[in-house]
Amino acid sequence: MKLDKRLIAINLxxxxxFKENDEWWGKGFTEWTNVTKAKPRFKxxxxxxLPADTGFYDLRLPEAREMQAEMARKYxxxxxxxxxxxxxxxxxxxxxxxxxxxxxKPDFPFMLCWANENWTRAxxxxxxxxxxxxxxxxxxxxxxxxxxxxxxxxxxxxxxIDNRPFFAIxxxxxxxxxxxxxxxxxxxxxxxxxxxxxxxxxIEKVSRKEILNAGFDISIDFxxxxxxxxxxxxxxxxxxxxxxxxxxxxxxKDYPTLxxxxxxxxxxxxxxxxxxxxxxxxxxSWDNSPRRLSDxxxxxxxxxxxxxATWLRTILDKFIPFxxxxxxxxxxxxxEWAEGNHLEPDQKWGLSYLEETKKQxxx
Numbered sequence: 270m271k272l273d274k275r276l277i278a279i280n281l282x283x284x285x286x287f288k289e290n291d292e293w294w295g296k297g298f299t300e301w302t303n304v305t306k307a308k309p310r311f312k313x314x315x316x317x318x319l320p321a322d323t324g325f326y327d328l329r330l331p332e333a334r335e336m337q338a339e340m341a342r343k344y345x346x347x348x349x350x351x352x353x354x355x356x357x358x359x360x361x362x363x364x365x366x367x368x369x370x371x372x373x374k375p376d377f378p379f380m381l382c383w384a385n386e387n388w389t390r391a392x393x394x395x396x397x398x399x400x401x402x403x404x405x406x407x408x409x410x411x412x413x414x415x416x417x418x419x420x421x422x423x424x425x426x427x428x429x430i431d432n433r434p435f436f437a438i439x440x441x442x443x444x445x446x447x448x449x450x451x452x453x454x455x456x457x458x459x460x461x462x463x464x465x466x467x468x469x470x471x472i473e474k475v476s477r478k479e480i481l482n483a484g485f486d487i488s489i490d491f492x493x494x495x496x497x498x499x500x501x502x503x504x505x506x507x508x509x510x511x512x513x514x515x516x517x518x519x520x521x522k523d524y525p526t527l528x529x530x531x532x533x534x535x536x537x538x539x540x541x542x543x544x545x546x547x548x549x550x551x552x553x554s555w556d557n558s559p560r561r562l563s564d565x566x567x568x569x570x571x572x573x574x575x576x577x578a579t580w581l582r583t584i585l586d587k588f589i590p591f592x593x594x595x596x597x598x599x600x601x602x603x604x605e606w607a608e609g610n611h612l613e614p615d616q617k618w619g620l621s622y623l624e625e626t627k628k629q630x631x632x
Contacts (some may be wrong), residue, residue, distance in 0.1 A: 274585055275347035275598050276610060277380070277428070277625070278603035281339070282351055285329045288413045293390075293400055301325050303607040307559035310525065313570075315557060318606055319613040328365040331374060338375035340613070341603065345630040346625035348378030348428050349603060350437065355383060357409050357601045358416075370424055380428040381421065382437035382470060385444075390587050403443070405417040410450050411480075414457040422463055428461055430486075431596045433466035434458075438490060441469040441480050451484035468548070478545050487591075488547035492601050493533065493555050495526070525564050528570035530554065534580045541587055549584050550599040553622050556609030568609070574621035581629045 283300040288296045305325075307317035320326075323340070326333035341349065354361040368378070388401040421427065422434035429435060441447045451467060458465045470491040472480055477488050541549070554572035581598075590596035602610050614620045 274588065274590070274598055274630075276345060276523050276630070277348050277350050277597050278341060278346050278604045279382070279605075280349040280351050280379075281605050282328055282362045282515060284333075284604070285327050285362075285364060287362065287364065289400075294391075294597070299327075300607050303559040307607075310558055310564065311527075314558075314568075315617065316556065316609075318556075318559075318611070319616045321616050321619055323613050327370075331368065333530075334365060334369060338377035340623070342377060344620075344627040346600075346603070346612075346626070347597075348380065350380050350599065351381050352384045352439075353381040353386075355385075355413055355416075356370075356388070357404055358412060359401070360390070360400070371486075376426065378428050380435045380437065381417070382439055383559075384439045386440055397435045402611055405444055405450070407449070407453060410453040411457050414454045415461075418461040418463055420457055422458075423459075425564070430466045430591075432461055432496075433464045435466045435468065437468040437470055440468050440472065441483070442472045442475050443483070443508070447480065448483040451561045455484075477547070481545055486546070487595070488545055489599055490547055490550040491548045491599075492537070492552040493567075493569060495555075515527045525558070526567045529570040529572050531576050533569055534576050538580060538583045541584065543589060546591060548595075548597045548599055549588050550601055551577070551580045551584055552601045552610055553612055554562060554609050557607070559609070574618055574625045577622060578629055579627035581626065582632065585632075624632065 274539055274545070275599065281300065285492065286297050286299055304317060304319070309316045323333075323336060328334060337349075340593075351366050353366070354363070366379075366381070369375070369578075385403055387399050390398040390400065417434075427434055438447075444450050454467070455465055466487070467485045468479055468487040468489045469485050470489045481488050501511070537551075552569075553574075554569055554577075556566070556568040556570075558566040558568060560566075584598055588598060600612060602612075604611050604613050606613075612622050612626065614623065
């Protein structure tokens with residue numbers, strides 16, 4: 270029996286210490302470090318976001334990974350999309366997924382999205398300081414795909430569409446020749462008798478249609494659309510917000526952008542349409558101030574489970590699957606705690622976001 274619509278939640282495997290984070294950010298650093306030191310920046314600012322039912326888990330523990338999967342399954346999430354960090358054979362934050370592969374647990378569908386940006390100090394405003402740089406090459410395209418085919422795509426839990434492993438690229442516009450890379454990936458996978466289903470998430474300064482036509486099977490909407498700030502509505506909203514809000518420190522590069530979640534959701538609902546082959550995406554909330562030492566942060570303010578439910582309900586109603594198995598809706602994210610962006614229960618809302626997710630699916 271095929272499901273009418275299936276939800277995939279994006280999962281960040283940052284919640285455990287590892288060597289590089291110790292070197293770059295301090296001994297014992299994990300995502301929880303930024304989460305717990307967050308403070309309100311203005312009146313009514315909801316910070317910090319602190320976990321409720323899950324506690325401050327460590328993804329090196331199988332119990333923590335099982336807990337995530339059991340909770341997601343209970344509330345209607347079909348599978349996880351884990352971020353995958355590959356730098357010419359060197360991986361970061363790979364331990365949770367590697368142990369999922371080695372142990373066979375949890376028994377829960379998953380896929381990978383290659384987060385192919387340079388690793389920088391962008392979290393604290395130091396975007397120009399590169400910690401690990403991506404270097405693209407034909408040789409690396411082959412080596413990367415061989416690794417995935419041998420070690421990941423063959424796992425029976427890996428998410429497939431028409432028996433094709435579903436693999437996503439976060440920023441395809443960063444490749445010197447994405448069309449050539451796609452061809453190499455497909456040819457390499459064919460040697461393992463695999464036919465890839467390729468998607469992409471975020472782009473800048475190039476059309477999604479152009480990238481899709483380079484050889485991808487699907488575009489994946491990536492919410493929120495802060496990277497598309499040139500669109501007239503968001504630009505207009507930002508400037509209106511600047512002039513009516515006293516809490517903003519206005520300068521050329523150091524001020525927060527605050528957007529009302531309800532207004533943002535209304536705009537996204539009004540604009541929703543299937544103009545290209547694209548899986549839709551929604552977000553329960555957003556606030557990346559915990560990752561920023563300066564006031565240069567973005568936040569969706571006043572988000573509630575009820576407004577999130579309205580958005581999800583609308584997408585469930587309006588989205589028309591492209592085929593029986595091309596029926597995915599993405600949620601960003603399951604556990605981006607330092608971006609205020611999580612379905613996992615917090616101390617303010619508890620299980621409300623998950624309960625609304627299940628309720629809208631059952632409707």
